[in-house]
Amino acid sequence: MNGDASALPDGADGVRCIKPGVRALDAYSLDPDVASRKLDQNESPFDLPDHLKADLAAQFVSEAWNRYPAFVPRSLSARLADRHRWTPDGVLVGNGSNELIQAAFQTLVSPGDIVVTPSPTFSLYALLIGVAGGRHRPVPLEREWKYDEGAFLVAAKTAKVVVLCSPNNPTGSVCSHRLVEQIVAETDAFVIVDEAYQEFGGASMVPLLRLSSRLIVLRTFSKALGLAGLRCGYALAHPEVTAEVAKAKLPYNVNRFTLAAAGIALANLATMTSRVTEIVERRDRTATVLAEIPGVHVFPSQANFLLLRFETVSAQHVFQRLLQDFDILVRDVSGAPELTNCLRITIGTEDDMRATCQAIRTVVT
């Protein structure tokens, strides 16, 4: 800035205009730690193959960057509908699935409405519920983080919206078709299922879209499809519901490059699927190796990450040692009350996992 900070006016004057509910929220944040082995964001270790990147770059140079992307990305919606055996007008493409979570809350949640989520779960839900003015009702997961179906059903009876994340972040546990079926049959709640990790395990709820229009299923290109850097997610729902949620989604929300890249990823789904198999096998092997280390509890996971609890040393200690002595960055989730002494570790390359198991063994024993 030209001029010093004393040239700024009183910030409190502007902040006073912010909704009290928003002021009370903690911002979503992530420590900017850097390491050679990056296992903190549940990214895929696989980039798009070089020849596909080159094809896409060539295609993109020939596009007109000064022109807005399509108002409705019809060809991408059609491909996605085809993938999930759903109708194209029931597909909404977003700038990451986060945008569609936000749009769903903005259209469904009025101030004071109760929104149920699992606990622990992805922390962004609580933030976006808060921005929408909703009342957050976390429902604790059971032993080994199983969904407590009875507790969810009871909570759903007074809820406007129930958010389920399956596999759940950061626990890796999944919920059943039966839970969603019961909620829509026995309550008036609207169900949002976040399936960001579904390719790695658990049943997709997409078939249940044929049972009830009180359901939105969210999917992403950021995890199994390996395109976190490009930001693309989508919602599947009844066409009359997507038409309403679309009102809170911004026009031209997905840029030209991302639309093109998502199309290429879908056209090469076989490559993507074989990678998922590889990650799932590696996850299960890694879980077995880690579980043999005394003092390390490995929770069962159907996602591309493992949640560990340390019984003899603190999670913060392990986190710091991994980062400083072994150049491995994992996610310290131990700040959440239920996650005392827990770390979340993304399944990376074979070499990443070997190094991480070895490092944890060294730190813990």
Add this chain to the structure above:
Amino acid sequence: MNGDASALPDGADGVRCIKPGVRALDAYSLDPDVASRKLDQNESPFDLPDHLKADLAAQFVSEAWNRYPAFVPRSLSARLADRHRWTPDGVLVGNGSNELIQAAFQTLVSPGDIVVTPSPTFSLYALLIGVAGGRHRPVPLEREWKYDEGAFLVAAKTAKVVVLCSPNNPTGSVCSHRLVEQIVAETDAFVIVDEAYQEFGGASMVPLLRLSSRLIVLRTFSKALGLAGLRCGYALAHPEVTAEVAKAKLPYNVNRFTLAAAGIALANLATMTSRVTEIVERRDRTATVLAEIPGVHVFPSQANFLLLRFETVSAQHVFQRLLQDFDILVRDVSGAPELTNCLRITIGTEDDMRATCQAIRTVVT
């Protein structure tokens, strides 16, 4: 879809859960007309120079697309702060400035709060005010679409937020520093100034950020900087205010490619600026030519578009003739009550403007 439409459940069940205020809103939409001369979205006629596109494509192929973009795009924020002589922590980068309008409304507007805008103006404001549950108070612009400062000041006294668009879309008229200064000095309203077209004319309100923290200025790469296809906008505000608005902005909202492209555009601002000069001169020449056609009123514009009113034929007729007989697509804005018989025409290439003036003369006379 596999299976026929009769396999869908009752949509009304899901739609009943949508907030009534959202159900009552019309979605933002745009007719998907296509023409060789595209003068309907106020895009720049200039793409990024080929060598810069090639540089960027090469850079991008070498990036890891499977990795999330930076949590905070520090180098882009620093460049933007430098451009506007503001502080980097007072810059918020978004997926187009629309995302930041939305985030500002979500953090400032509680249900029932009054939000003032000019009328006519960019239709997205009304939609996003509606989603946030605000009460929209349009303040009519004066003769030749001048901002009626007295009327705005009166309206601001009961408003939570005042949105000013300068130059205003679709009128091209600008507001003064004095109006913003008076609103922050004499009322409790928070002011959002959308400067999407500011490079083409009128004063930027950025210097007023040093007077009051009750001000957000929105800017975009989509117009003068010619990057509509990549979706990038930003907000400038007091750092304490941007910290609050950031809570409603999604993490990783701008993808890797867009961040890189925005950086390249800023590094080549001289090229961009010379193009602005060219468009401004062309706009003024085009206005002069069109004003000489009997039955065509050209409103004064400081943006990269002209608003015309037809006095002898209907705007719809002119719109259709331009599209069907001359392959020219302009924006029919005549649906808004104040804009009866008006069309908005983006300033394109010299050839576009010659063809458009000629076509309008043919249609009108």
